[in-house]
Amino acid sequence: MYVDTHAHIYLDEFREHWDQLISDCADVEVKKIYLPNIDETSIDQVHDLADKFPLVCKPMMGLHPCYVKGNYKDQLKLIKEQFAQRQYSAIGEIGIDLHWDLSFVKEQEQAFQAQIEWAIDLKLPIAIHSRKSLDETISAVEKNQNGQLSGVFHCFNGTVEQAKRIIDLGFFVGLGGVITFKNAGLEEMVKSLPQENIVLETDAPYLAPHPNRGKPNTPVYLPIIAEKVASFRSESIDDVKDYTTKNANLLFGI
Template identity: 45%
Template sequence: MIETHAHIYSDDYAEDRTAMLDRAWNAGVEQIWMPNCDHETIDGMLELAEKYPGKCLPMIGLHPTYVKEGFEKELQIMEEWLSKYEFIAVGEIGMDLFWDVTFKEQQEKAFLYQCRLARKHDLWIDIHSRSAFWETVKLIEDFADPALTGIFHCFTGTLEEAQRAIELGFKLGIGGVATFKNGGLDKVIPHVDIEHLVLETDAPYLAPVPFRGKRNEVAYIDLVAQRVADLKEMNKADVIAATTSNAKSMLKKVAQ
């Protein structure tokens, strides 16, 4: 399996990070893709990338909830890193209007700027979109570059939203919410072709049932795979094979 989105550099794993990663490898995870948040998360992320070459792969980007006054300086840091280090994607970037809309305009500017960086470096984007799906879609439409592609991380939307994301050339990152009783994805996943899905945990957040409410970890991706298999009435091994292939198709600048 490929874990397409996990914050394994998080302080939540300060006491048992190595053991947590060992559980992931033992569960059949071959790669973990690490999204960045802001300049403060870069060092911890790259330390893991260097410690586990080819297994822990980093992205670079400014998370929308970290977009504040002076965000331009953060974007400059991201751009500088893109010129000197090999990243698999620009992310996680996007829009988050769930908690606060104070910096909505700045989030839009940051997103479009990072879309340009992604195209400049021939990378895909990892999208965080919370309470802002259609706002994010409009920005992608305004950007108007059909070569821009990526993943809508932690997709929890409707079938209509899933279809629009796919039409735009994006894959859907499916995580622990798929296992929630009222998560809504039981009405979506059965109607979306497996070729458009990739697996993730968003660890340490959004742990799947039966660990909901507790610290999430990468090994739990196996529970996500099983839930997708159940919803699509497929064999879990086939789900894993397909989603792993889908993930590998995203990699352009690193060995698969």
């Protein structure tokens, strides 16, 4: 079986097709899907899907950096309260985004730091969003790594050197559709990774893998990403399936 370590399929655009989607995922052996939260407005959606398919869909909870605004402390308070109500697989997605909107960078850094501290207190892994902020997010984890922090850099598209820093931290590298894009230039990085550090993800509905680039993404496309990993690394698809599933279970403490 495969594990999709990062997919937003709780969003409204998927809701009326949930049954079909989960059954299509099972047909291509995608049998576990981790759901990163975005902000306070997505909490109920994440819970609805996780409650409907408790064996397949596992919730995370956190505040996404693109949704960190002036009121972020109120948002964090509301999100933190969720951890007293139910169990989550990870804190996510959290991090820093230097691509979309640079007006709240300080607040993003503070929200990221606060949520890293929750992770240490609650002994939960973190799922990190690092768009155009790999050096910043890696440094933040390095600063906080006390031997107890674990997690994944989701949708990793950095250099061999940045991957090495992540591996030295004991973190996982989440490989998604971006590695399949023509001219992405990520082959050497993918080849450089130890098997022990690789997990797969789709980030659905974003970043559909080639040849579906630009279309809405779904976890059904996860095997396309696995095939690309296998071809870059000259491994069999079964090996990639096995070790990435084993790694995903380690990442989420299963």
